[in-house]
Amino acid sequence: MxxxxxxxxxxxxxxxxxxxxxxxxxxxxxxxxxxxxxxxxxxxxxxxxxxxxxxxxxxxxxxxxxxxxxxxxxxxxxxxxxxDPEPIRQAVAAYKLGHAKDSLALHESEAWRERLLADDNALQSFIAEHAGIDVQQLRSLVRAARKDAANEPEKRSGRAFRELFQFIKTERLRVNPATEGESAEDADEDEQA
The missing domain is CATH 1.10.60.30 (PSPTO4464-like domains)
Known part of the structure; x- marks a missing residue:
């Protein structure tokens, strides 16, 4: 009982x-x-x-x-x-957010490249948003990319597109460094490890 x-x-x-x-x-x-x-x-x-x-x-x-x-x-x-799992959760979330910001910045740079190639007014908008930009270099890159785009697909080199993209990306990071996440630094460290 x-x-x-x-x-x-x-x-x-x-x-x-x-x-x-x-x-x-x-x-x-x-x-x-x-x-x-x-x-x-x-x-x-x-x-x-x-x-x-x-x-x-x-x-x-x-x-x-x-x-x-x-x-x-x-x-x-x-x-x-x-x-304690909380600091780990915060570190993982911050890392993922950095990658998301980097991805967004790349997509925005690609969108700018497409707009610059398609529309002359986009050139003035980009120059207005990015003070201190090398306008002459930007115009020559846009001109070269447009010339390359006019070629037949098998004759395109793609070099002008890449150079224009790199220029846009660099200028956007120079003007707005907050869009640059820490993942670029992390990628360098991962390659060294």
């Missing part, structure tokens, strides 16, 4: 999270660990992660086998239980 004390002990069992809840939390941490793998080493340093977790992340980057990688990610999820 159950005593009052036994019933009280059973109530204490329900105060802890269920096994399903623990698994859900573990999957969230494992997913966050996968996001950590996308960060370059320069972004991991300020997070002050335990050395064992950093070693596990380095090992996961080297593993190519599907099953081996899955098990390593489970291990990373287990190790992540010992760290």
């Amino acid at each position: 159950r005593t009052q004390e036994d019933l009280h002990d059973e109530d204490d069992d329900f105060d802890r999270p269920s096994k399903s809840q623990l698994k859900r939390e573990s999957h969230v941490l494992q997913s966050l660990g996968e996001d950590l793998l996308t960060l370059p080493a320069s972004r991991l340093e300020p997070l002050t992660l335990p050395e064992i977790l950093l070693d596990a992340l380095r090992m996961a980057k080297k593993i190519t086998s599907h099953e081996g990688r899955r098990r390593q990610m489970q291990y990373i999820g287990k190790l992540m239980r010992r760290v």
